[in-house]
Amino acid sequence: MRAPNAAPLLAVDNLSVDFGEGSPKALSGVSFELRRDEVLGIVGETGAGKSVLARSLLDLLPEGGRIVEGDIRLDGASVLGLSETEQGKLRGARIALIGTNAKALLDPVATVGAQIARVLRAHRACGRREAWAAAVDLLAQVGIVNPERRAKAYPHELSGGMAQRVVIAMAMVANPDIVLADDATLGLDATIQVQVLDLLVKRCRELGAGVVLITHDLGIIAHYCDRVAIMKGGRIFELGEVGRFLEGPRDDYSRTLLDAARVRPTPMAGQGEGGGVTDEAHAKPLLDVRRLEKFFPIAGSTEVVRAIDDVSFSVGRGETLALVGESGSGKTTVGQCLVRLLECDGGGITFDGVDITDMPAKEFRPLRRRLQMVFQEPYVALNPRWPVRALIAEPLRLDPGLDAKGREHRVRQLLDLVHLPLSLAEAYPHELTAGEQKRIGIARALATGPDFVVFDEPTTALDIRVRAQIIDLVRDLQAEIGMSALFITHDLNSVRSLAHNVAVMRHGKIVEYGETEAIFAHPTQDYTRMLLSAELPIEQGLLQRDRAEARRLAGTA
């Protein structure tokens, strides 16, 4: 039935992995095949075993992990019995891994050109100069502008997107048969993500390599993959053509996942009465920012980076403003100035009629009760030595009316508010999932019942379902306690259901500012339009559909 050229390039057969005797299995009975010139997507939430799967294919399981059952065959030959040296030859040469956070994957003390050349020389005999020229060539192929100069750059001098391109170039050095991309674009701006994935898939198609794309974004699956596998708890729940999966998943869990991803943010309800609030709010806004400026000096130069350049906006009571922009646009700096983590260099901030721009820290401290912030990266913003209970109780010290018992009670209330079980009170941050950590961050910010909260990227790097839950949670809280909020995000689409107003930021300036629906309906700036189009819709593109059709025909012929 199957054409001979469709013999599987990689066959995983009933693979099970665990971490030591008696521990629950990280993978149980996973089977799939990957053919040449095929992109297989693997989707699942955090902890579904996606990364363990990718690592077991390379025999790079974290300490304690071992394959207890099953087989991995490459072109029909099992790879499990191979010696360490033979495995080493396999890695990079035939199977290449592209991981998350490219910057961390690169050696910080070597130039990227030297690193690529090193990989080249490991795989084929060539001279130093030749390898360097080839490295520059590769950088050009992955679309890096001015490759000769960039080859001499160190990883910290590159942006996240550029670093990811370098890692892709390295992975492609030895023309591998199989490329494993493990959440390769996590944490990149949506616009960059599309560019990087386009490049990756295009390069693999040129080489005829098989690709395993591991992600939690169904938009990526719909856009780039031929087949998709849905994973949960170490099992594959569904495996099939992407087109058929998008039409109607057979499995209940896959359906929940797809539905959660498909939920389009509903426009803010009751814009009419909201308009009334806005008028009133504009009369006396809770927070008013006038011509804010913040400069950072550039080392070894008299020039400065204008991180915030003449930014003005205001937020009324019960109102939400979304501050949208790509990384480096200065939006996080604005948030940090508002809560006085940074001193601004010009302009003014008025909170509830009080000018807080240059207020001494001691006088400002009581105001912190009313002005809170949820930090971007949930893990690093929590003290690793503190249990959850202490972390949530910390801001409660700002409330002099609460004794130890009252605080204890409030901690329990707050855990409940962010839908976390009380049993987590004694857990430490490293024992929590990213979603739980994020909720702890939110609970901390809400502990004192603030009037104004800055949410810095509240939904990035979270699973689809968790993201939806967090947005729901914030919206409910706003309805319940009527706080105002500033939402800082790079994903314009995610704020549609939350924000009354949107300010689009670029290079430290607000380029577009207005009511959310107006901006969604008629964006006036090209930049805004680009941000709006960056998110991948969960439907197959024309090109993908044609490919699927061609494959179907080839299969039946």
Added chain:
Amino acid sequence: MRATFTRYLSRHPGAVIGLVLLGLQVIAILFAPWLTSYSPVEADPLASLEPPSLAHWFGTDVSGMDIYARVIYATRINLLISLTAVAVAFVIGVPVGLLIGFYRGGLSSLVMRVFDFIQSFPIFVLGMALVSVMGQEIWNVSIVLAVLFIPMFARVIRAEVLSLRERPFVAAARCSGATDFSIMFRHILPNALTPAIVQISISVGLAILLTAGLSFVGAGVRMPTPEWGLMVSSGAQQMILGVWWVSLFPGLAIVIAVLSFALIGDMAKDLSDPTTRDRR
């Protein structure tokens, strides 16, 4: 907490060895008079340089003193000197390091330059100078060592604080209304302490070796006070004549003491950090 500790011990045999070795030293300190019938300071010229035998388990030294008795009694003096020195250095050095790491300014730089001065000064010259001023007492040896160790503790803590103070959780704590004091002592210090704890075990070992060195140049304890380093150096002259026991046994005692503190230091480091506490 107790369950965690027991589980930790069952997975880390090194920690058990460390505790056992420490236990041996505690026994030597508490029960020295019952462990030997000899006096550690009584010379017997007739029994000079006798090899290990049933009468003298570890042999005798050049003045005929029983080495076993001296090794046992020396535990008291050696641990007294090193532990007080390290404890004083820890109690002073850690807060100083925290402060100069957190508040960076003219005063902090000045303190750092003073540390540079102390650490660049030859320790034996410093030791002899202090001892000649204050008198040749055990306590003075402790003080000399403490002065030398304070900059070490302050430096490791400062280095940690410098990176920790920029971490987002510190900013988050500030947003939650934490005061400077609370940020320093409740947020940064617990995270900065691990290298200082490791430094304790290194310093105890170093203290024993330096005590020996100071005794050797005559700025430390004097004969016939039983002290391991002094015993090793006094036996060094006979070593080439094949008289190995005079130096070997106090040397082994030093090894045991240093090793036990190194192993316990590792254990304390793991247990103080919730992210490694339960890892095997």
